[in-house]
Amino acid sequence: MLKFWDSSVGKKVVMGLTGLILVGFVIGHMAGNLQIFLGMERYNAYAKLLQEDLIEVTWAVRVVLFVSVVLHALSAWQLTRRSWAARPVEYDMREAQVSTYASRTMRWGGVFLFVFIVLHIGQFTLGWKWLLPEFARGAAYGNVVLAFERPLWVAFYLVAMFFLLLHLFHGTWAVLRTLGLARNAAEPLQRRVPLIIAIVVTVGFSLVPLGVALGIVR
């Protein structure tokens, strides 16, 4: 087991499998959040289900997510260090050949997404007042509306969703290759399944801040 973790392929498999768990979560979370368009009662009832009625399930999911994020970030960090160590001196000239913008933003985009997740949980679950002074426990709908009535938060979330799009697109494609389920495709737009997953998740999430900003949700 330790030998597996020590190998670069082992770390990639860990990064890929934990990534798949996180993809599963974002799809479910996105679908749950779209219920905001069904009104306050429905959305708050859904939040209550997760926060009270099914709290044991919620805690089990939290533990799995936490472990996944830690292993995902740790394997990414260790692989990055290995890749830096393998080329300690930068190229004089660096011109992308077959890499996509998405693949080149995985590391810093990933760091940004991590910061986003910490702030997001602080804002909507932990109720950090400096992020949302009017936060009220048990009022998920009101919290989301109050946050997205501020253009700054709408912009921050939309930027985060842009990075999520890139990260999901490259990540879901890379894991298919790591697990041997897809061949290398030089043409990025041939990566249809990753593209569809990335677009559906990102657009689905983005509709929430946009819905509030446009006055459809209030």
Ligand code: HEM
């Ligand atoms: C516009 C997009 C999003 C909206 C409106 C939204 C909304 C929310 C709300 C309202 C909560 C708090 C639920 C509660 O405590 O009652 C929450 C929790 C959470 N969200 Fe999001 N979310 C969004 C995007 C994301 C994204 C992109 C991720 C991850 C990449 C994410 C990860 C989480 C996590 C991990 C929690 C904590 C769940 C828990 O353990 O209680 N969210 N979200």
